[in-house]
Amino acid sequence: MRNKEKFLEIIYKCAEELNKQLSEEGKITLEESTTLIGENSLLDSLGIVILMISIEEHIANTDISVSIMDALTESDEPPFETIGEMSLWLLEQSS
């Protein structure tokens, strides 16, 4: 099933897992408007890497191959900043 909600579910699940390692003030709010990449993100670079790879691996389990890390490192402008934008980008990449 390839739809935005499915990708949101995966992002939230991975963010929830990562939150267990993050301090109270650094936790990711599970909302579409939460910024993951960019100036307003609460995540440090390691947090971003862990989250993106974790999402990649979860998506790989659904037989969709998306290289989020490549997309983030290869372009000057990140393809998404917020959770909502990421879910749409994933949908676009998978279709």
Next chain:
Amino acid sequence: MISDFNIAPLSGFLKNKLEHSEFLIETAPYGQVFQSLARSNESWLDIIWSLPERVLLGFQKACQLEEVLHEDVLAEVDDFAQRLLDVSEKRYVFVAAWHLPSNIGYGMLDWREGLGLSNLLAKCNIRLAEKLSESNNIFMLPTNSWTDGVLKPLSKKMWYAAKIPYDSKAFENAANHICQCLDAIKGKSRRLVILDLDNTLWGGVVGENGWQGIRLGGHDHVGEAFKDFQLAIKSLLNRGFQLAISSKNDEGVAMQAIDNHPEMILSKEDFISWRINWNDKAVNILELANEINLGLESIVFIDDNPAERSRVSGALPEVFVPDWPEDPSMFVDALNSLGCFEGTTITKEDRSRTSLYIAERNRREIKGSVKDNNSWLRKLDTTVTVCPVNSSNISRVTQLFNKTNQLNLSTRRLSEQEIANWLDDAAHSMLAISVMDQFGDMGLVGVIGLEVLGNEGRLVDFVLSCRVMGRQVEETLLHMAASELARQGASTMKIAYKATERNGPTLQILENAKLEEIEPHVFRVNCVDGYEKPEFVSLNICGN
């Protein structure tokens, strides 16, 4: 935390779990295991999780399937172990056992002696464990138990991108286990398991079906699950934890099942006490705690009935009441996952704890049958043996320091090394107290720590298991402390009581001992006059 991979996930989990504790987590620079070990710091505990191919050059070559002499690699293990032993002189050390990264090695030859990677890794871990067992401050933790059950414990992608070799679930398991180990060092492990009977230790209701009708063992998958659960419970007993029963049943009927069922693993003698009646289980558990003289925070209550669990956890929040699966085939896993049965040592006293309590029950029965306290004390025929603290008894002494709450003058929580360091000072001495009577040997149950400065002596530690409370052992310890200080040249013994939430009984003993109270909670004894030895206790001093 010291590692040669990126250990940030474990650090994060631990920081969150220990957020409201006294612990602060610091992570040493990544990849600098040897440098970090050499660096002097003031940590209380070092957690070291290394990859074998990163700390052992020979193992790295072996991973490339180069020919290596296993003895050469083991020599590297010895060197690494020595560094850890050096560190353990100053602090506790947790070492994660080495875990083989995904590597097929020599395939079907991988366990071949002198060749395979699996063979070499097992040898390295065994050698490391052997060397590290020289120190009681080092605990080698089973990494496999952190990765077992994790769907994909190794994450290659995470390794290449962030030098994190394991899935976050493995780190979460590690953090949970490390917290349990910290609790054990701090003396916070549970010590008594109170069990229900029907549908907990066996299947069915014995009051309705009779002992012949319960499901236990036999050619029955449910019966086998209950039997395996009893075996798991029995293994807890063998590790020094105690068992008791709280069951709504007719005692005679329930005991018939325990005594007569041919597949019953647990026997009446395995339980230090029981309440098999129709009373409120919370009341029964409270009574058991009082009888056994254990705090409620030392108790785990296991019952298949959610209503009983809810009643007990509501009435006695200190008691650990885990959720319990309905399916008996899940019982053993549920027990193993409780994580409250860690221990830093297993002493002779631990293994014989239940028989010690049964002897205690016999003592109380005698007490009920005699007219007065003095007659009871005379009948007990108690002998107190006093020996210096040395390498043969320091494990048990450390355990007493960290577990004893009620009869503890200053409640110093000390590691074995800290005790040894304290004793390095010529002004300090420490005596270990063992007690036996006509009902049996209670083992090493007390410690006194002494300090002499000029002609002033000080009782620094007065630690005594509450098992021997109320039979003049307390007064014998005061006598012994004053005598020993006099022998070391002190004319007075000062005793400063430091109050905690739990050590009120210590103050009561000091107040009842008719000592001179020179200021609130500070007492003084004239060592020249001494403190009289109680009438009904014989004293045996090691070496005399």
